Amino acid sequence: MKATMFLSTTSLSSLIAAALLMGSVGAGSAAEPAVADPDAKVDYSGTISVLTKFGLQQLSPFFTDAAKQYEKLHPGVKVELIQESDDSVKGKTKALVASNSLPDVYFTWTGSWGENFVRGKRAVDLTPVIGPDTEWGKTLAPAAVSAFQYGGKLYGIPLYLDAKFMGYNKSLFKKAGVAEPKTFEDLLSACAALKKSGVTPVSFGNKEGWPGVHYAGQLLAYNVPQATLEKDFVPATAEYTDPGYVASLKQFKQIVDECSDGSGTNGASYASALQQFSNGKSAMYYQEIIEFDQATADGALKREDFGFFKLPVPKDAKGDVKAIEGAPEGYMINTASKNIPLAIDFMRFVTSAENGKVLSAPPYGQPSATVGGYSADSMNPAVVDGLKVIADSSYLMPWLDTANPPRVAAAWLSGLQALVGGSMTPDEVMERVKEAAASSK
Amino acid sequence: MTVTTQKGDAIKTGLARPDRSQWDRLGPLSAILSFRWILVAFVLILWFVYYPIIDNFVVSTKNQDIFTGETSFVGLDNYRRLQGDPVVWTAIVNNTLYAVISVVFQVFGAFVLAALIEGLSEERWRRFWRAVYFVPSAISITVTGLLFYFIYQPDIGLLDSALTHIGLSDWSRAWLGEEQTAIYAIIAMSQWQGFGYSTLLFAIAIQKIPRELYDAAIMDGAGIWRRLWNITFPLTREMTGLMVIVTITGAFQVFNEVMVMTGGGPNNSSQVLGTWLYQQGFIENDFGYGAAIASVIFVITLMTGFAQLWYTKRRRVEL
Numbered sequence: 001m002k003a004t005m006f007l008s009t010t011s012l013s014s015l016i017a018a019a020l021l022m023g024s025v026g027a028g029s030a031a032e033p034a035v036a037d038p039d040a041k042v043d044y045s046g047t048i049s050v051l052t053k054f055g056l057q058q059l060s061p062f063f064t065d066a067a068k069q070y071e072k073l074h075p076g077v078k079v080e081l082i083q084e085s086d087d088s089v090k091g092k093t094k095a096l097v098a099s100n101s102l103p104d105v106y107f108t109w110t111g112s113w114g115e116n117f118v119r120g121k122r123a124v125d126l127t128p129v130i131g132p133d134t135e136w137g138k139t140l141a142p143a144a145v146s147a148f149q150y151g152g153k154l155y156g157i158p159l160y161l162d163a164k165f166m167g168y169n170k171s172l173f174k175k176a177g178v179a180e181p182k183t184f185e186d187l188l189s190a191c192a193a194l195k196k197s198g199v200t201p202v203s204f205g206n207k208e209g210w211p212g213v214h215y216a217g218q219l220l221a222y223n224v225p226q227a228t229l230e231k232d233f234v235p236a237t238a239e240y241t242d243p244g245y246v247a248s249l250k251q252f253k254q255i256v257d258e259c260s261d262g263s264g265t266n267g268a269s270y271a272s273a274l275q276q277f278s279n280g281k282s283a284m285y286y287q288e289i290i291e292f293d294q295a296t297a298d299g300a301l302k303r304e305d306f307g308f309f310k311l312p313v314p315k316d317a318k319g320d321v322k323a324i325e326g327a328p329e330g331y332m333i334n335t336a337s338k339n340i341p342l343a344i345d346f347m348r349f350v351t352s353a354e355n356g357k358v359l360s361a362p363p364y365g366q367p368s369a370t371v372g373g374y375s376a377d378s379m380n381p382a383v384v385d386g387l388k389v390i391a392d393s394s395y396l397m398p399w400l401d402t403a404n405p406p407r408v409a410a411a412w413l414s415g416l417q418a419l420v421g422g423s424m425t426p427d428e429v430m431e432r433v434k435e436a437a438a439s440s441k
Numbered sequence: 442m443t444v445t446t447q448k449g450d451a452i453k454t455g456l457a458r459p460d461r462s463q464w465d466r467l468g469p470l471s472a473i474l475s476f477r478w479i480l481v482a483f484v485l486i487l488w489f490v491y492y493p494i495i496d497n498f499v500v501s502t503k504n505q506d507i508f509t510g511e512t513s514f515v516g517l518d519n520y521r522r523l524q525g526d527p528v529v530w531t532a533i534v535n536n537t538l539y540a541v542i543s544v545v546f547q548v549f550g551a552f553v554l555a556a557l558i559e560g561l562s563e564e565r566w567r568r569f570w571r572a573v574y575f576v577p578s579a580i581s582i583t584v585t586g587l588l589f590y591f592i593y594q595p596d597i598g599l600l601d602s603a604l605t606h607i608g609l610s611d612w613s614r615a616w617l618g619e620e621q622t623a624i625y626a627i628i629a630m631s632q633w634q635g636f637g638y639s640t641l642l643f644a645i646a647i648q649k650i651p652r653e654l655y656d657a658a659i660m661d662g663a664g665i666w667r668r669l670w671n672i673t674f675p676l677t678r679e680m681t682g683l684m685v686i687v688t689i690t691g692a693f694q695v696f697n698e699v700m701v702m703t704g705g706g707p708n709n710s711s712q713v714l715g716t717w718l719y720q721q722g723f724i725e726n727d728f729g730y731g732a733a734i735a736s737v738i739f740v741i742t743l744m745t746g747f748a749q750l751w752y753t754k755r756r757r758v759e760l
Contacts, residue, residue, distance in 0.1 A: 122508065
């Protein structure tokens with residue numbers, strides 16, 4: 001250990017104190033609810049700040065280019081971008097909230113994450129401008145817009161749709177004499193055959209904890225009725241007693257033990273698992289549709305060898321077997337913004353059909369939530385097919401770690417790591433989740 | 442120069458301290474004039490160091506929802522919660538392990554290595570070995586974390602491959618992925634990185650010891666270990682004391698290494714107080730509880746510092 005450290009705990013505690021100090025100053029002028037005015041005249045001057053989740057090198061040009069084009073259209077406007085990655089955006093957002101410096105436009109997930117901003121009166125009510133009968137609302141997928149509905153009002157601007165699929169390498173499947181699995185049992189048999197052929201059946205990196213949570217989320221949607229799930233996501237009504245929870249965790253453990261590198265996966269990162277799959281070292285990888293293009297970007301896996309399927313349904317599943325885990329991801333407008341009409345106008349520009357097509361096509365491959373915002377001709381065919389599966393799904397199961405309050409989410413994350421590592425049983429994991437839910441009431 | 446023995450006897454060696462009589466004649470004015478030079482620094486330290494420490498204690502008595510800005514006073518509830526939080530105890534054990542192992546390697550190990558290097562007869566070899574051991578300290582922790590992430594990769598990593606090559610394949614495992622080994626893997630990386638830095642500091646301390654003392658000891662027939670124990674060790678005691686303080690307080694403030702390598706997992710097994718504080722504050726929105734953990738770290742490191750300073754002062758040897 002070096003005597004000097006980049007970020008010491010003293011610095012951290014100072015950061016906490018400083019953030020709270022600034023927060024408490026801001027609390028005096030607590031945010032007031034704001035409703036978007038559809039007739040507001042846009043003042044095309046000044047600066048708007050935007051916090052994105054497009055910090056990755058291959059994604060960041062989308063917002064950079066959009067900002068440049070917008071500035072060109074409106075020379076009096078300057079767009080300042082804060083681009084964060086999927087892993088860092090949560091921490092960054094909280095630090096900005098704590099210091100009352102949230103940008104004019106900021107990224108959000110659906111579920112309890114987005115609800116935090118609504119509860120704190122930090123999100124503009126966009127119903128008058130994005131509702132289903134409005135000019136802008138008609139250009140966006142209705143299901144995506146309604147995913148950001150809280151208390152009957154619409155607060156979010158969906159940018160793209162996301163869902164989880166099992167990607168697979170067709171060549172490795174063929175080599176092992178394996179067909180695309182149709183049932184959960186088929187999947188386990190396929191894993192055994194792939195192992196025999198000398199490849200890792202599923203590359204799985206669970207260092208971050210949430211990759212395991214994503215498997216569990218899809219299995220929960222299959223095994224636990226939707227109404228029970230939604231009741232359990234709310235701290236006041238959460239019980240987590242449905243037997244489908246334990247059944248799901250047992251199935252997840254089976255996948256880990258029979259298809260992946262087992263307990264060691266807790267030491268591998270999500271990104272390294274993706275790389276393993278891209279390099280043709282593993283046959284399957286559970287990934288988001290927005291990662292389809294990354295999987296075939298520059299590795300050994302060619303686009304024509306890439307296939308995907310929904311995680312197969314286990315036998316006797318009691319939940320919604322047509323559900324898929326996923327959710328749109330989008331942006332909110334800060335109530336404290338000095339130029340709300342301009343911020344809204346910028347997002348209208350970003351979600352235009354033209355920009356949607358850019359976003360949906362490689363190298364971004366993020367299926368736009370804008371109606372007509374993608375063209376099958378310019379997109380990866382797998383993404384186009386994935387969108388059809390999403391459209392046919394009966395329920396979009398939200399990500400467990402954003403649907404639940406933070407303490408329950410943390411219990412899922414650490415509990416599933418313990419399950420993968422073998423130090424906890426499914427029943428013990430559920431006990432931990434129940435305790436966390438009880439303390440979050 | 443004055444040599445003070447353990448009994449407190451002082452031996453004058455002819456070198457006098459600077460004459461302060463001119464300053465003394467100015468009386469209180471001197472103090473005021475001196476103070477203005479440090480005033481800006483003093484205000485900055487008050488504002489950026491001492492105020493946040495005090496404010497941190499205040500924050501730890503509150504629960505605050507950062508999204509709504511609502512705050513409620515909870516008194517010492519967050520400290521009571523600390524006692525029943527199993528992860529806090531895991532973190533304290535991990536920090537203590539970090540401290541003990543770091544003191545063994547980075548203080549005593551580095552001391553012996555520095556003595557061996559400084560005992561080499563040719564300067565070019567002394568310089569070479571100092572550089573060899575110092576290089577890891579010049580690498581950023583993020584890069585080191587990534588480097589060791591690949592070294593510890595199960596099966597294909599450098600460590601597991603080496604174990605397989607020497608016939609110890611049974612020992613290979615997912616070093617960062619198993620609850621039993623994750624924290625030790627991080628501590629080992631930390632020793633690799635910090636060892637050279639401590640060695641260099643000890644080498645500097647050893648260079649200050651007059652060569653005549655060693656020559657006299659050699660004439661008296663003292664061997665290498667005797668010289669190390671009776672000359673080098675007592676005359677580098679202040680540096681040793683400082684290194685113990687820095688190492689122990691550093692061990693209780695550790696954050697980056699764990700964050701980069703495991704994020705505190707798997708299943709919180711490699712959490713240290715710093716990462717658990719971060720988890721509570723920035724992930725679980727519980728800033729009050731995070732501040733309570735920060736207060737614990739502050740008290741531990743402060744007490745360690747005072748204890749070590751007191752011990753070192755008692756055993757000081759001046760040249």
